[in-house]
Amino acid sequence: MDTAESFLRQDRFEQQVARLQALLEAARHVHSTIRVHDVLLKTADILVRELELPGALFVDPASQEPLISRGELPDAPYGGCHRFPLLSRENQKLAELVVATADGAELTLYEQDFAEGLVLQTAVALENAHFHERDLEWARVQQDLDAARLLQRSLLPKAMPEIPGYSLAGRSTTCYEVGGDYLDALPLPDGTHLMVVADVAGKGLASAIVATSFRTALRSLASQPLPLADLAARIGQQHWEEGPEARRRYMTALFLRLQPATGKLQMVNAGHNPAALLLPGGDVHMVEASGPPLGMLPDMTYAAETLDFPSGSRLLLYTDGLTEVFRDDEEFGTERLIDTFRSADTTHAEPILDSLWETLGAFSLHAPQTDDMTALAICHLDSRQQETHP
Numbered sequence: 001m002d003t004a005e006s007f008l009r010q011d012r013f014e015q016q017v018a019r020l021q022a023l024l025e026a027a028r029h030v031h032s033t034i035r036v037h038d039v040l041l042k043t044a045d046i047l048v049r050e051l052e053l054p055g056a057l058f059v060d061p062a063s064q065e066p067l068i069s070r071g072e073l074p075d076a077p078y079g080g081c082h083r084f085p086l087l088s089r090e091n092q093k094l095a096e097l098v099v100a101t102a103d104g105a106e107l108t109l110y111e112q113d114f115a116e117g118l119v120l121q122t123a124v125a126l127e128n129a130h131f132h133e134r135d136l137e138w139a140r141v142q143q144d145l146d147a148a149r150l151l152q153r154s155l156l157p158k159a160m161p162e163i164p165g166y167s168l169a170g171r172s173t174t175c176y177e178v179g180g181d182y183l184d185a186l187p188l189p190d191g192t193h194l195m196v197v198a199d200v201a202g203k204g205l206a207s208a209i210v211a212t213s214f215r216t217a218l219r220s221l222a223s224q225p226l227p228l229a230d231l232a233a234r235i236g237q238q239h240w241e242e243g244p245e246a247r248r249r250y251m252t253a254l255f256l257r258l259q260p261a262t263g264k265l266q267m268v269n270a271g272h273n274p275a276a277l278l279l280p281g282g283d284v285h286m287v288e289a290s291g292p293p294l295g296m297l298p299d300m301t302y303a304a305e306t307l308d309f310p311s312g313s314r315l316l317l318y319t320d321g322l323t324e325v326f327r328d329d330e331e332f333g334t335e336r337l338i339d340t341f342r343s344a345d346t347t348h349a350e351p352i353l354d355s356l357w358e359t360l361g362a363f364s365l366h367a368p369q370t371d372d373m374t375a376l377a378i379c380h381l382d383s384r385q386q387e388t389h390p
Contacts, residue, residue, distance in 0.1 A: 030118070030125045034132045037068065040095065043122045044070040047099060051111050055100045061085070061093040073100050080104040084115055086123040094126050146177065157185050160349075161193060163260050165311070165381055169349035171357070172374040179372035180207025180249070181319050182214055186222050191261065194222050197317040197376050198253035199272065201293070210249040214239070214294075228257050229304045232268045232294065236302075239295030250296040254287075254317045258309070263380060265307045265315070270294050273320050276338050280312035284338055311382040314352070316341050321373035325360050332363050341377075349377040 030042050044056040048071045055071030057078070064076065074080065084097040097119055101107060107115065160168040170183045180200030187193050198214060200207040217235045226234065232255050239246055252272035258265055267275060271293035274286040290303040309315065318337065325332040340359045344352045353375055360373070 030122050034129050036126060036129045036133060039122060039125045039129050040068040043118060044068055046118065047115065051114060053099055054102055057098040058095045059098060061096050067095060073098065082107055084119045086119055086126060088123065088127050094123060156183055161185055161187055163193065166260060167349040167379040167381055169353050170376045171353045173369065174372045175369035176204050178205055178208035179203060180211050181321065181372040181374035182211040183374050183376060184215065184218060188222065193258045193260070195256040195258065195376060196253060197319060197374055198251050199319040200249050200251050202249055203372060207249060210246065210251065214251055227304065228255050228266050228268050229302045231255060232270050232302045233300060236270065236294035236300050237298065240298045247295055250293040252293045256317065258378070263309045263311065265309045266304050267307065268302050268304050270302055273318060273323065276316045276341060277307060278314045278342055280310060284342065309380050311380050313380045315378045316375065318375040319372065321371035322356065322360060322375060324371055325364050327364055332360060347379055347381065349379050352377045
């Protein structure tokens with residue numbers, strides 16, 4: 001090998017090393033950011049500067065709309081330009097690089113290699129930036145959902161009312177961060193107590209918003225001297241008038257007015273699961289629906305049912321999350337729920353709900369909840385039971 005050829009090879013080697021160093025430095029700059037916009041912007045800047053190109057542009061692969069551009073480019077569809085796809089690990093096109101050369105000339109072998117190498121690095125950095133932005137967005141959503149969960153929990157009764165001669169307990173657990181079940185208990189000026197268990201169609205945040213709206217409507221009307229059936233009808237009509245989106249999230253509800261002094265119950269069932277009244281002799285009376293769910297149809301009317309609630313009786317109001325618990329394809333069902341309620345070895349409300357939740361958990365093999373679960377238990381204590389009531 002003569003000296004001239006040796007120098008030529010040495011020069012080519014040094015050029016290759018310099019080009020590789022330039023590409024590595026360019027890749028380092030591209031990977032130094034975790035924002036999608038900055039990844040594309042840095043790549044376009046590097047290409048225009050390093051290859052002395054008139055312009056570089058990234059376009060959306062679907063719409064061909066520009067994402068980032070540097071320098072001068074011909075108008076779309078960018079005739080005479082060179083295109084390089086940016087592919088994800090799954091070979092999905094993330095973006096497309098468009099570069100213009102002076103007078104539409106072909107890229108040199110070095111320019112082609114540099115652009116292809118940088119595009120590979122940019123695709124990795126771009127996918128990582130997408131993942132990072134998705135993680136940030138999820139963290140923001142999770143933070144909002146956690147705040148919504150705490151807010152929704154704060155809107156439930158802090159404690160059930162203390163009514164002499166009665167034991168009350170309510171419980172509500174959601175399958176997601178927030179849910180569409182609702183439970184409330186309000187003492188009224190006439191000495192009666194208004195209680196409600198309701199269930200919005202669907203689950204999650206949208207249902208939780210509707211449940212909060214229901215709470216506002218209920219509490220604004222509760223203090224008015226309205227018959228219970230009229231109260232249900234007014235709330236249902238308000239829900240209907242809120243428009244199509246609200247109507248898709250109709251509500252089933254059980255309204256209960258308890259007269260402690262007389263041991264009387266008045267109930268309105270608006271399309272809800274039947275309430276179970278267990279009488280001292282062991283008979284169970286199911287309070288069925290007298291009309292459709294609230295907000296499903298306009299101008300609905302409902303009928304109130306008045307019932308004796310003698311001492312020694314107990315009452316269960318619940319949402320369908322308790323009956324629609326599954327083990328494989330087998331549903332827990334209403335009959336099992338009522339049997340569990342009847343056989344609870346206690347005369348006080350809180351242990352009754354403990355027993356229900358334990359039984360449901362055992363039936364489902366403690367699988368995660370698939371629906372919101374809410375129940376209200378009321379026991380009218382006889383004199384002997386009152387002595388043991390904490």
